[in-house]
Amino acid sequence: MPHLALYRKYRSQTFGDLVGQTQVVKTLSAALAGGRISHAYLFVGPRGTGKTSSARILAKALNCVNGPTAEPCNECHICTSITSGLCPDVLEMDAASEAGVDEVRGHIINTAAYSPMSARFKVFIIDEVHDLSSKAFDALLKTIEEPPAHVVFILATTEFTKVPVTIRSRCQKYEFHRGSVKDILHRLEHVVAAENIEIDRPALLAIARMADGGYRDALTLLEQAAVLSEGRITLQGLQTQLGIMEEERVDSLLEAALSGNAGELLMLADEAVQSGKEPRQILEGLLRRLSELTYALYGTDLLEGLDPERKAANHALAARIGAQNLLRFRSVVADAFREVRDVGLPRLWLEVVLLRLLPTEPAPQATAPEPARERATTPPPRQQAKPAQREATQPPQTAEKKVSVSSSVPPSDLATRWEGVVRGLVDRFPSAGKTLSGTRLVDVEGKTAIVEIGNEFQYNKVVKGQKAAEMQETIRLAFVEAVGDEAWTIRYVLGRTEREDPGPVAVELPQQGEVLAKSVEEIFEVTPE
Structure with missing residues (x-):
């Protein structure tokens, strides 16, 4: 007897065998018991969730000698022939390989007109129906819209939005969910x-x-x-x-990133690659582990069957990493996982991705104050006109004023750390980092840092954009991490430089013709011949 794959051997044969699709089973069973049979069904859901199996069970329920019934016997000649795929009145078509209009006409339209040979209904099962061409959908539309009384269509798809609305509106839709x-x-x-x-x-x-x-x-x-x-x-x-990443190796990578040990992080990554792991597998292992730790941090029991000791270890590691770092790690790794397929040197690129997981370090403080910081603390005595600023909720105010700080952090150090925050955001969160390019910390009120944005477009993006709240929180968390005090907040002001009017500028126009001759006569005291 030839070997049969496990997923085929243990394919569900009755509605009672379907796991995790209670809503589908309940609705279809009630409809069959009440004799409310539709001419077209659309099964929607991820791969491997039972759409095709349910289509075959529905075909048996409609054509069983005891039916239509919600519980086909699986013993009559109709049920057994459908199970073995030999029933002439149940036709399956894979739209992924038979997507053209000729296949639709030959397999469906021309066949639908004939009555069933032995069954009660002629059932057409079209898998991956979204792969049909537009002409094939047009050819199918008329038959689905007004099918013969003995025809039932069962369409299955993993991409509901790719199915034309004209087809969707003529089918009963059933959604299949991923299994827990x-x-x-x-x-x-x-x-x-x-x-x-x-x-x-x-x-x-x-x-x-x-x-x-x-x-x-x-x-x-x-x-x-x-x-x-x-x-x-x-x-x-x-x-x-x-080729699965070992949990211990993934945890070691996370620990090295959390401690800021770049050398150990690169060494562990190299060991993983040398052991046969592809960069994509390493990133996938990190994503899965970070997801598990996120659930552990918030006390959600996602995985049944974990022993108490392992649950406690997961929670301890998640608490040590912290919610903020977990979110940052997942964001960096998820972006990298999406881009890995387009990278020419994935191994070298993986090293850059892992280094982005390291905590952001504040920029080193310069030995002499820079001009920008001097302006942020004390305005130059020769400056006459000051920038006029306006804020989203306050009237215009001047940004160039003396800094009054109640924090223990020196103002010049805050300005330096702000510059480091901006540089760090460019690598970790490019959208926020580029938006803050050219900004500077100009004042401090208590534990509120006042940041001047000189460009109105950038200001509107940070303060009034669709994702303004999310961006502001990302920036604040980065600043808090650099300062080391969670009580800090940030207020943004728009700076617009007012320049002194230089007044009219004299322009010397060229002299031509008689005017030029007269000027020569007057200057050189000669008379033209």
């Missing part, structure tokens, strides 16, 4: 028991997490691990076989 780690874990436990597979629970939990909500992906990973392993499947063996 808990549901996938229970399904894996059932298959492991039925197949007599020996596997440690941490390894089974790792497979459930890697499946990312897909039941088919989970069974495929389990089968791959069972084939490659020699004996019992362990977590360490699973990580080696499937």
Whole structure:
């Protein structure tokens, strides 16, 4: 007997077998029990969540000799032929490979006119329907709009928005959701028991997490691990076989980044690459671990089956990293993960990404005050006109005034640290960093830093933009990190330089013709011939 993949062997055969799709099962069962059968269904959801399996179950429910019924018998010749894929009245079409108008006309439109050969309904199952061409959709539209009484369409797609509105409006839509780690874990436990597979629970939990909500992906990973392993499947063996970043190695990277140890961080990254991990796998491991630590920090039990000792360790590490650093780490790694496929030298680029995780250090203080800081503290005596400023909530005021600071941090040091914050934001948060380019800290009131923005466009982006609140909080957190005091806030003012009117400028015009001759006569006391 030929080998059958686990995801095919354990495909759901009844609505009761579907895991994690309670809302779909309940609605379809009620409709079948009440005889309310639609001519077109649209199943929407991520890959591996049971859309095609549900389509086949629905086809059996409609055509079972005891039906239409919500519980097909799976024993009659109709049910068994549909299960084996041999029923002539249930036609499946993969739009990913048969997307043209000719295929639609040949397989569907010309066939729909004929009555079923042995079943009650002729059912057309079109998988990945969004891949059909526009002409194919046009050809299909008329048949879906006014199908024969014996025809039922079941369309499945992972990208609902790519299906034309004219098709969507003529179908009953059912949404399939990703499976939770808990549901996938229970399904894996059932298959492991039925197949007599020996596997440690941490390894089974790792497979459930890697499946990312897909039941088919989970069974495929389990089968791959069972084939490659020699004996019992362990977590360490699973990580080696499937190229998963070890949790201890990921934690070491995070610890090195948190402590600011750039040398150790680069050494750990090099060791991971030398062990066979691709930069994309390293970034994926960091993302998954950071997600787990975020849930642990806020006390959410995302993963069922973790022993208390490991839960406590996760919470301790998350608390040590802190919410602010977790958010920053996830932002940097997520951006890098999105861009890694377009990078020519991913290994060298990975080093730059990891260095961005290091804490921002304040710029070193100069031995002599710079002119910009002198202006921020004491205006030059020869300056006559002062910049006029206006603020979003206050009347115009002058920014060039003496700084009154109640903080223990010297004003000149605050100005220097602000410059360091701006430079750090350019690397960590380019949008905020570029917006603050050219700004300067001009005054301090208590623990409120007053920052002057000389460009009106930049000012409006920081104060009035759609993401102004989010950007201001990002900037404040960076400034607080540089100063070391969470009580600091920032107020932004718009600076506009008023220059003295230089007055009219005399312009000497050229002399020509008789005027030029007269001038020559007067200057050189000669008479022209």
